[in-house]
Amino acid sequence: MFVRLALLAATLALSVVDVAVADSGPLDKLKAHRLAITLDNGVLTGPGAAPLLEASRQAQYVLLGEDHGVAEIAQFSSAYFNALTPVGFTTLVTENGAVVTGALEGMLKRQDAVAAIARFNATYPDSIAFYTMREEAEMLAGFAVTAGPRFQYWGIDQEFLGSSKYLITSMLAQPVNPAARAKLEALLQMEAVAYRKAVDTGNPLAYLMLSASTEELASLGPLLADPKEQIALSLLDALLESRAIYQKSASRVPGDRDLSNRMRLALFKRTLASRLGAQEQKLLVKVGANHAYKGTNPLNNRDIGNFLAERAEGLGKTSLHVIVLAAKGKQLRFTGPGKPHQAALIELDSPAFKLLNSAGATDGSWSLFDLRPLRSGSRKLAAGDIELFNLINGYDFALIIPEGSASAQLATP
Template identity: 80%
Template sequence: MFVRFAFLATALTLGYAGPAAADTAVLDKLQASRLAITLDKGTLSGPGAAPLLQASRQAQYVLLGEDHGVAEIARFSSAYFNALAPAGFTTLVTETGPVVASALEGMLKLADAVTAIAQFDAAYPDAIAFYAMRQEAEMLAGFALAAGPRFEHWGIDQEFIGTAKYLIAQMLSQPVNPAARAKLEALRQMEAVAYQKAAATGNPLEYLMLSASDEELASLRPLLAGPKEQTALGLLDALLESRAIYQKSASKVPGDRDLSNRLRLALLKRTLASRLGAQEQKLVVKVGANHAYKGINPLNNRDVGNFLAERAEGQGRTSLHLIVLAVKGKQLRFAGAGKPHQPAQIEPGSAAFKLLADAGATDGSWSLFDLRSLRPGLRKLAAGDIDMLNLINGYDFALMIPEGSASTQLVTP
């Protein structure tokens, strides 16, 4: 998402509305490229399944850009990723903080992973972004099973707004010196009070990650100087970096939200680069729609999608970029600190989004568009519609689901 604190779990469709899309010429070409695709009992079928899977299996990186909180998109993602696992795709990259992603990776090796995720979410509210939704948790569990022993889950984002409780608990589990432990115990008590206030008001600004003073957090850092305390120091740094991104996002100072976004993009790329090696494995990447573009996205950024596209090209490999959106319906959205998420109407996107919706099937079936076929003569075809130009250059395929339903939030048994 753009500024995830400001628009927590709000859909990222295709960005800002631009000039009217190039009349019927684009629509005709979209309709000519349309293929039906069907999801039945966890398996993809229909005329669109084979070309999508064939192109995806040949890639080094597969990026799925989505609208968050839509049950059908999560179910499609599960079937799609599971079908790619036999081709060597065993690592999943998500918009999750690395610390929480590591915890999730451990849970996904359990017999009842979904229940374990629900229990973690109950113990540490608002520490998991997106995957505290049932369909998303089921997708994680299904892919971990399909990927087998080589499964890895990489989180490349900042830690989510409520994660301080978990980070402090993890720091306390490390061999820290008595002064640092005393400071951490005091922070744990402060976090409990902050959570109660956040839950009472619904205001995420009250979570400790944002409500603690700079001195209260920064004073811990020099106490973690020993060689055995480096893990705890890394956890503190994760908290401080996440805090800085959220602070700029919540700021009313002109330019701070843009700065927050730049800080976040730098973190996403840096964290991802740190996990990639010379003999790197194939990746499936599941992120918000704006993140997965090749080239410039609707927010005028070069995001993770472009980072991986360039990397693949430099290595003589390819990346595959798929956008999956619901035309209408509902999605589950953040509704306040400590509050149950709530269904909300899916909001219209840009003229490019509307054109994709108009080109979709009228019988209620899912429509897959091969956008690569529209690239020859694209500048003339787009007729100045920058959103359409960036969409077709930025994504290889687009899947339009006629109507989506809101995901459901996990609850403990």
């Protein structure tokens, strides 16, 4: 009887503790699952490093959702990704067009990879998104070395705004008939004029990708009918699809921006599915924070994060989702055609992100939050805050860097 009473008393005591924990607010809950993590000479250390890396090594897909243009986030990404190569993570996926990423992949296998990216950017300006920032380019180059012979680099986005010159030049390098070649050479001359206008006016809509008429570009398609011209035709398709996405994004017609976003996400998923095929491999995916959510993201989309989470589950495997944000400081941003990128102030625009920051360490150290234990009670914890609910269920870990510094733009060689 005494034993039964003791067990009952213990059970009641645990129940009281559980209720107390369950009734604590989201700030206290986050603080209870905060771990310090440190970047020390390119290596992740501190109490948070081991659980993050252990969970990551067990996953099939690791997705890092970030705020672009922050030097510390690129440096964290480098240390994080490099630590995962020994368990088979040798393929990196980012937000660049598949064609330009193919060129980047070749550069990254060279000893002068960062300089090669700078030279490419000088020749084909505004063809590469994000990775003309020095810390980002160094992250790519370092990962390529660490991954070794199995290194692969995939781009799943539309081609960047200024990439028409590279796409047309690449088409001209293919075996094409005289009529198609004449058309391409004329387009290349038009591109030079359009680029100069874009630089002079500061208007990205003046780039050839957006300023040329649909008829001017599409008329090239029927000229590329020979089987030997299929690569050139696929490059044209990439140009036209990228153009369509940007046009809808720039449109003032109600609903067009949402349509642009859906078109872009469909491209993400289609490109990934075609690359993965029947032979699955581990992936490291580095994208903007909205893209890497499981479930529905803050834009009410089921993005690439959800796509890979579902795919992993269907394979009987897992995906891991990590969001990395700087609470304040500066980030480097694109400011227009031909113009130097500029540092801009970082502002956390979401109450959920501000709450994370409030739960962070007060001594200036980095804070890693393990969100997984909060998931079972997330609806009650969020108390109607859909952004907090989506954050807890959409990400497994959240890293808050107290203050970030703007990445540096690669110098023109």
